[in-house]
Amino acid sequence: MGIVVQKFGGSSVADAEKLLKVCKHIIKEYNEGNNVAVVVSAQGKTTDRLISEEKEITKKPNKREHDVLVSTGEQITIAKLAMTLQELGYKAISLAGWQIPIITTSEFGNAKIKYVNTKTILDLFEEKYIVIIAGFQGIDEKLNITTFGRGGSDTTAVAVAAALKADKCEIFTDVDGVFSSDPRIVEDVKKLEKVSYDEMLELSSMGAKVLHNRCVEIGKKYNLPIIVKSTFEEQSDGTVVTDSYMEDLTISGVTKDDHIARISVMGLENKIGRTYNVFKLLADNDINVDVIVQSFGENVNKNLSFSIKTSDLEDAVKILNDHINEIGAREIRYFDNLSKISIIGVGIANKTGVAADMFEALYENNINMHMISTSEIKISVLVDREDSNKAVNAIHKKFYDKLNK
Amino acid sequence: MGIVVQKFGGSSVADAEKLLKVCKHIIKEYNEGNNVAVVVSAQGKTTDRLISEEKEITKKPNKREHDVLVSTGEQITIAKLAMTLQELGYKAISLAGWQIPIITTSEFGNAKIKYVNTKTILDLFEEKYIVIIAGFQGIDEKLNITTFGRGGSDTTAVAVAAALKADKCEIFTDVDGVFSSDPRIVEDVKKLEKVSYDEMLELSSMGAKVLHNRCVEIGKKYNLPIIVKSTFEEQSDGTVVTDSYMEDLTISGVTKDDHIARISVMGLENKIGRTYNVFKLLADNDINVDVIVQSFGENVNKNLSFSIKTSDLEDAVKILNDHINEIGAREIRYFDNLSKISIIGVGIANKTGVAADMFEALYENNINMHMISTSEIKISVLVDREDSNKAVNAIHKKFYDKLNK
Numbered sequence: 001m002g003i004v005v006q007k008f009g010g011s012s013v014a015d016a017e018k019l020l021k022v023c024k025h026i027i028k029e030y031n032e033g034n035n036v037a038v039v040v041s042a043q044g045k046t047t048d049r050l051i052s053e054e055k056e057i058t059k060k061p062n063k064r065e066h067d068v069l070v071s072t073g074e075q076i077t078i079a080k081l082a083m084t085l086q087e088l089g090y091k092a093i094s095l096a097g098w099q100i101p102i103i104t105t106s107e108f109g110n111a112k113i114k115y116v117n118t119k120t121i122l123d124l125f126e127e128k129y130i131v132i133i134a135g136f137q138g139i140d141e142k143l144n145i146t147t148f149g150r151g152g153s154d155t156t157a158v159a160v161a162a163a164l165k166a167d168k169c170e171i172f173t174d175v176d177g178v179f180s181s182d183p184r185i186v187e188d189v190k191k192l193e194k195v196s197y198d199e200m201l202e203l204s205s206m207g208a209k210v211l212h213n214r215c216v217e218i219g220k221k222y223n224l225p226i227i228v229k230s231t232f233e234e235q236s237d238g239t240v241v242t243d244s245y246m247e248d249l250t251i252s253g254v255t256k257d258d259h260i261a262r263i264s265v266m267g268l269e270n271k272i273g274r275t276y277n278v279f280k281l282l283a284d285n286d287i288n289v290d291v292i293v294q295s296f297g298e299n300v301n302k303n304l305s306f307s308i309k310t311s312d313l314e315d316a317v318k319i320l321n322d323h324i325n326e327i328g329a330r331e332i333r334y335f336d337n338l339s340k341i342s343i344i345g346v347g348i349a350n351k352t353g354v355a356a357d358m359f360e361a362l363y364e365n366n367i368n369m370h371m372i373s374t375s376e377i378k379i380s381v382l383v384d385r386e387d388s389n390k391a392v393n394a395i396h397k398k399f400y401d402k403l404n405k
Numbered sequence: 406m407g408i409v410v411q412k413f414g415g416s417s418v419a420d421a422e423k424l425l426k427v428c429k430h431i432i433k434e435y436n437e438g439n440n441v442a443v444v445v446s447a448q449g450k451t452t453d454r455l456i457s458e459e460k461e462i463t464k465k466p467n468k469r470e471h472d473v474l475v476s477t478g479e480q481i482t483i484a485k486l487a488m489t490l491q492e493l494g495y496k497a498i499s500l501a502g503w504q505i506p507i508i509t510t511s512e513f514g515n516a517k518i519k520y521v522n523t524k525t526i527l528d529l530f531e532e533k534y535i536v537i538i539a540g541f542q543g544i545d546e547k548l549n550i551t552t553f554g555r556g557g558s559d560t561t562a563v564a565v566a567a568a569l570k571a572d573k574c575e576i577f578t579d580v581d582g583v584f585s586s587d588p589r590i591v592e593d594v595k596k597l598e599k600v601s602y603d604e605m606l607e608l609s610s611m612g613a614k615v616l617h618n619r620c621v622e623i624g625k626k627y628n629l630p631i632i633v634k635s636t637f638e639e640q641s642d643g644t645v646v647t648d649s650y651m652e653d654l655t656i657s658g659v660t661k662d663d664h665i666a667r668i669s670v671m672g673l674e675n676k677i678g679r680t681y682n683v684f685k686l687l688a689d690n691d692i693n694v695d696v697i698v699q700s701f702g703e704n705v706n707k708n709l710s711f712s713i714k715t716s717d718l719e720d721a722v723k724i725l726n727d728h729i730n731e732i733g734a735r736e737i738r739y740f741d742n743l744s745k746i747s748i749i750g751v752g753i754a755n756k757t758g759v760a761a762d763m764f765e766a767l768y769e770n771n772i773n774m775h776m777i778s779t780s781e782i783k784i785s786v787l788v789d790r791e792d793s794n795k796a797v798n799a800i801h802k803k804f805y806d807k808l809n810k
Binding site: 015016019050053054056057058061062064065066068069071072075076078079080082083084086087093094096098099143145 | 420421424455458459461462463466467469470471473474476477480481483484485487488489491492498499501503504548550
């Protein structure tokens with residue numbers, strides 16, 4: 001007998017019928033003698049509806065009141081799920097964030113969890129209740145309602161599981177786990193049995209939106225196994241996100257991001273501090289720079305190129321042009337036609353030839369690389385956007401063919 | 406400079422446009438230098454929608470979870486109203502029941518207010534905030550969410566006003582105050598300038614659903630003037646519900662209730678305790694008996710007639726028939742064709758001839774009275790349902806004609 005935390009997202013709890021399906025997973029664990037806490041999101045499009053109603057009132061909602069508004073979505077779900085379990089004859093009880101409480105920072109809309117009080121939940125376990133918890137929300141120390149940003153129910157689930165010292169945390173979703181690439185792009189994707197926390201972090205930030213990044217970080221910190229599995233496939237083992245990565249798999253996944261733009265700052269004076277000034281200016285304006293390439297010319301001027309998100313392009317170009325004299329550049333050029341292709345795997349750092357294999361796959365398919373960046377567990381290249389799907393397929397094939405040899 | 410509490414019901418806050426209209430009333434008081442607390446209900450049909458979704462899950466919802474579910478409606482409104490005021494440039498902040506907190510009993514769905522903590526509200530007044538409060542909800546001592554039953558936002562408003570020692574409590578609604586009768590029945594109804602708490606209690610329970618009864622009781626207990634006025638008519642003085650009734654107005658209102666049935670227990674043994682047994686049996690089954698007539702016959706048997714709500718008729722007849730031997734009766738007869746017409750006014754007890762005038766109005770119009778009951782401030786008669794509108798008009802005319810002479 002142990003403690004199990006399960007989390008069901010918005011599409012898994014969208015209506016009365018789906019709530020019944022969710023109950024099967026809960027009851028299975030409960031009937032095996034486990035204490036079960038269940039974290040849920042707002043139903044289906046509830047949050048979107050509330051936000052569109054909010055837009056009728058104001059374009060810049062007060063962040064505190066925004067959190068008061070959207071946190072009602074999860075409160076509706078907890079009551080309904082508790083009622084559904086009761087209708088099936090089980091003892092269930094709902095808890096909103098403030099009732100537990102989950103204490104957070106005061107950053108409305110993006111609050112960080114400081115502390116999960118486990119007493120209420122453990123007392124209810126003693127009384128054999130299935131405890132239904134509102135995801136995505138907490139309170140700060142002044143009793144203001146806070147939320148964690150989109151996808152924050154994953155974070156609630158893992159944080160609650162860590163605080164309860166749960167045996168496992170199951171994140172139920174539409175897909176049957178974490179895959180080696182996007183099935184819409186690559187035909188023979190492979191479901192990963194296991195993936196490490198670090199790989200999962202890179203996969204999340206690369207746009208494979210299976211898990212919220214912050215929840216993976218909490219899982220890593222407390223060494224809590226997170227299981228990603230399907231709500232609607234009964235015989236799903238899913239993917240375990242854990243530290244104990246043992247497989248000899250060179251790469252876990254190939255991802256792409258099609259929203260990458262490049263900016264080139266031309267004719268920058270070749271003086272100390274010039275590069276720093278450019279990036280300081282962008283950072284002060286909340287623009288994240290990703291891959292950077294600096295050409296060291298032979299003359300007094302150099303060109304500095306870097307990639308940013310497409311959504312930041314307009315702002316970045318305006319800011320740089322506004323300060324062009326200050327930063328000492330001649331011209332700002334930009335291109336919004338790039339994709340970033342990344343391979344992710346704990347094997348990369350310890351294994352030679354991974355980068356070479358990746359570049360070979362691109363070369364064989366006549367795909368030009370514009371920029372390259374590497375980390376311990378990731379290699380990214382920027383390619384022309386029109387080549388991005390071809391690139392993902394070529395790299396995926398290269399590595400999985402090798403693996404199967 | 407004082408403290409003003411305002412309450413706006415569901416139809417007054419139904420959409421973004423109406424929220425703007427509501428703000429006018431709030432801003433008017435605030436700009437006059439008052440501290441303003443505003444209590445709101447759920448928007449328009451929100452509560453009905455939540456209840457219909459609940460019915461998809463269960464026919465007998467757990468009462469605790471029902472309160473968790475429906476209390477989200479008011480939370481949505483407080484956030485939206487606070488945002489609307491902020492959009493207009495005012496400092497506003499929302500508080501759910503648990504944030505104040507409003508401490509209640511644990512009767513889910515029908516909780517009674519034990520205590521309103523004023524510290525949070527008064528601190529926010531210090532900072533010049535307009536405080537927006539979720540009506541209809543509180544928490545019990547174990548931090549469970551409780552609600553007060555339909556119309557409970559009125560109760561919240563008056564309780565908050567009493568706790569804050571407010572100068573006045575304004576209840577905004579669709580109508581411009583309390584009227585001397587139902588305008589759909591009587592043509593020249595008169596808007597009452599003032600009405601006493603006791604009269605208002607009788608008017609409420611008689612089906613003139615302007616104010617929730619419990620809120621009138623709180624107003625009476627703390628001697629707090631409650632002003633009922635229209636949200637949408639700008640130049641509305643409304644009606645003041647207060648203790649200081651000074652007008653020489655014999656009756657305040659004429660009301661009717663068309664859902665009255667009569668039961669006759671025939672051939673009841675003429676022994677001590679027989680009547681008591683009948684009413685004990687009904688009370689044990691939560692059936693309220695209203696007007697009672699007992700015929701003292703000359704022989705050993707008597708007939709006992711009483712009126713009850715139509716909605717209780719089926720249950721009452723079944724219970725009486727099931728115990729007919731036990732109560733010692735011969736037969737249970739019933740009729741579901743009555744209306745109760747009442748006149749209400751503090752003047753009734755101290756003024757002779759009021760009942761005579763009422764009966765005369767009915768006699769002149771050839772309306773038969775079946776039963777009569779009187780209290781300090783009320784005289785009720787039961788008439789055939791088909792005569793009810795005619796009866797209300799006749800009585801209303803009789804008293805207001807007299808008044809205008």
